[in-house]
Amino acid sequence: MPTPEETVKAFVKIAPSATYTFDGDRESKSAELCRKNPSGGKECIQVALAAKELNVTMQNMGYFCQLPFDPSQTHMECVPIPK
Numbered sequence: 004m005p006t007p008e009e010t011v012k013a014f015v016k017i018a019p020s021a022t023y024t025f026d027g028d029r030e031s032k033s034a035e036l037c038r039k040n041p042s043g044g045k046e047c048i049q050v051a052l053a054a055k056e057l058n059v060t061m062q063n064m065g066y067f068c069q070l071p072f073d074p075s076q077t078h079m080e081c082v083p084i085p086k
Contacts (some may be wrong), residue, residue, distance in 0.1 A: 007050045007052045008052070008060050010050055011057065011060050011064075012060075012064065014036065014048050015038075015061075015064060015066075018038055019083060020083055021038040021039060022038065022081070022082050023036060023038050023061065023066065023080070023081040023082075024036075024037050024038075024039075024078045024079065024080050024081070025037070025054060025057050025061075025078060025081070026054070026077060026078035026079070027053060027054035027057070031053065031054075032051060032052075032053055033049055033050060033051050033052065033053075034049075034050055034052055035047050035048070035049055035050075036048050036049075036050055058079060061081045065083060065084050066081040066082060066083055066084065067082055067083075068080065068081040
């Protein structure tokens with residue numbers, strides 16, 4: 004069975020140039036990781052990582068994560084850092 008980090012890496016590997024979002028309750032040990040499709044929809048997975056751990060995992064994979072500019076939004080947005 005893959006680790007939560009391996010699950011995230013496999014999901015991101017499918018579309019590495021996509022913008023990813025994730026959200027999870029502060030006390031939760033899981034978070035929802037989503038990516039936007041070119042058609043306008045989104046694909047999501049539930050991972051057994053707290054939002055803080057998911058943030059670190061995404062940064063280690065070369066993504067820059069931040070809160071959106073809209074203060075009413077609480078999710079994190081991650082974009083690939085250009086190489």
